[in-house]
Amino acid sequence: MTFQFNFTIGDHLENESTALGDGALTLNSSKEAPGSECQKGKHRDTGCSREQCDRPRDPLGTPESAGNTAPSQAPGSSLDAANSSGNLEPHEEQPCLRRAKEHAMPAEAKEVIGNKVLETLPGLQQGSMSVVKTVLLKEKFPGENIVSKSFSSHSDLITGVYEGGLKIWECTFDLLAYFTKARVKFAGKKVLDLGCGSGLLGITALKGGAREVHFQDYNSMVIEEVTIPNAAANSALEGEESDGDQQEVKRCRRSKAAESKCRFFSGEWSEFCELVLTSGNVFERYDLILTSETIYNPDYYGSLHQTLLRLLHKNGRVLLASKAHYFGVGGGVHLFQKFVEERNVFETRTLEIIDEGLKRFLIEMTFKCPSSCPQRDMN
Numbered sequence: 001m002t003f004q005f006n007f008t009i010g011d012h013l014e015n016e017s018t019a020l021g022d023g024a025l026t027l028n029s030s031k032e033a034p035g036s037e038c039q040k041g042k043h044r045d046t047g048c049s050r051e052q053c054d055r056p057r058d059p060l061g062t063p064e065s066a067g068n069t070a071p072s073q074a075p076g077s078s079l080d081a082a083n084s085s086g087n088l089e090p091h092e093e094q095p096c097l098r099r100a101k102e103h104a105m106p107a108e109a110k111e112v113i114g115n116k117v118l119e120t121l122p123g124l125q126q127g128s129m130s131v132v133k134t135v136l137l138k139e140k141f142p143g144e145n146i147v148s149k150s151f152s153s154h155s156d157l158i159t160g161v162y163e164g165g166l167k168i169w170e171c172t173f174d175l176l177a178y179f180t181k182a183r184v185k186f187a188g189k190k191v192l193d194l195g196c197g198s199g200l201l202g203i204t205a206l207k208g209g210a211r212e213v214h215f216q217d218y219n220s221m222v223i224e225e226v227t228i229p230n231a232a233a234n235s236a237l238e239g240e241e242s243d244g245d246q247q248e249v250k251r252c253r254r255s256k257a258a259e260s261k262c263r264f265f266s267g268e269w270s271e272f273c274e275l276v277l278t279s280g281n282v283f284e285r286y287d288l289i290l291t292s293e294t295i296y297n298p299d300y301y302g303s304l305h306q307t308l309l310r311l312l313h314k315n316g317r318v319l320l321a322s323k324a325h326y327f328g329v330g331g332g333v334h335l336f337q338k339f340v341e342e343r344n345v346f347e348t349r350t351l352e353i354i355d356e357g358l359k360r361f362l363i364e365m366t367f368k369c370p371s372s373c374p375q376r377d378m379n
């Protein structure tokens with residue numbers, strides 16, 4: 001399997017950076033996110049627009065920290081809890097959430113990958129994968145945008161503005177290796193790649209025969225410029241050996257198959273949760289939620305936990321990959337496990353510890369008591 005990365009930024013990025021100026025990026029921050037007008041204490045009726053704030057929130061009570069930081073090397077971070085709506089504990093409510101949105105996958109693969117630069121990821125046990133070459137962003141888009149901001153601040157994310165989805169994080173590769181080692185079965189499953197960035201986990205599930213795969217990222221630009229092109233590029237790859245018209249036919253067929261099985265979402269977790277639970281017919285929960293490098297910020301734990309609780313099928317499981325600790329931001333495996341234990345809903349099990357370079361963990365989460373889980377009466 002080969003992953004290709006493929007990237008150009010045009011209107012999407014401009015839109016996203018405009019949105020910053022408009023304050024449309026809305027996670028609450030104890031130190032206001034660059035360009036964001038959502039501040040602590042501002043609620044729907046007081047400070048933010050409908051796009052900015054949807055429901056009140058109160059921080060988890062985690063200490064405030066500052067700065068725009070990378071999960072692995074960050075000097076500090078700042079968001080208050082990004083908790084879900086609905087059945088939150090009172091102290092886990094939040095004032096300002098980035099709206100969720102569904103993104104359509106264009107019917108033609110060439111529409112999304114035609115103008116992108118792709119590269120092949122080497123050394124994957126699943127085979128090669130094609131991915132959008134995101135490193136080109138720096139040179140191509142030096143203006144006022146989230147990517148150049150991220151580059152110029154030497155950080156891999158800007159808290160509450162850009163949450164790191166343009167780069168492929170180390171733990172994604174750990175989880176990919178685990179899929180092969182543990183022979184994780186995707187066939188027939190409904191899968192969510194939560195905090196997907198490049199979407200390699202979801203794409204692998206798709207290639208493994210998943211019935212349906214949903215991708216979620218905080219940033220719409222990441223979904224449109226990276227995740228969707230990657231999904232399209234890798235569904236097209238299967239036709240590589242054939243030539244000419246035949247290849248084009250296969251490419252289209254594969255792309256259409258991917259299109260019918262994949263859905264793409266951007267937005268803050270609790271908003272995403274709300275969107276999928278309330279849109280359309282009865283929502284069928286995920287059999288498998290895959291998530292890599294998403295527990296770096298303790299302020300997001302409430303929202304993440306609620307999302308898992310609301311969206312995981314009662315007999316489903318979460319496969320989570322994370323570094324042991326995220327310096328500066330403060331999150332990490334032990335803190336997250338403690339958070340989960342205190343809520344007493346999920347059981348966590350360590351699947352693997354990778355002790356080279358920065359220590360990393362693969363964790364499985366399942367409902368403690370499927371028969372009494374909050375969705376016991378649902379699918």
Ligand SMILES: C[S@@+](CC[C@H](N)C(=O)[O-])C[C@H]1O[C@@H](n2cnc3c(N)ncnc32)[C@H](O)[C@@H]1O
Nearest residue numbers: 163164165168169172195197217218268269292
């Ligand atoms: C460090 S990146 C990891 C990306 C990818 N999973 C990987 O391993 O390469 C963290 C991801 O989590 C998502 N994320 C983090 N906090 C979020 C939040 N509060 N709401 C929604 N998405 C969030 C970001 O969009 C981003 O894609």
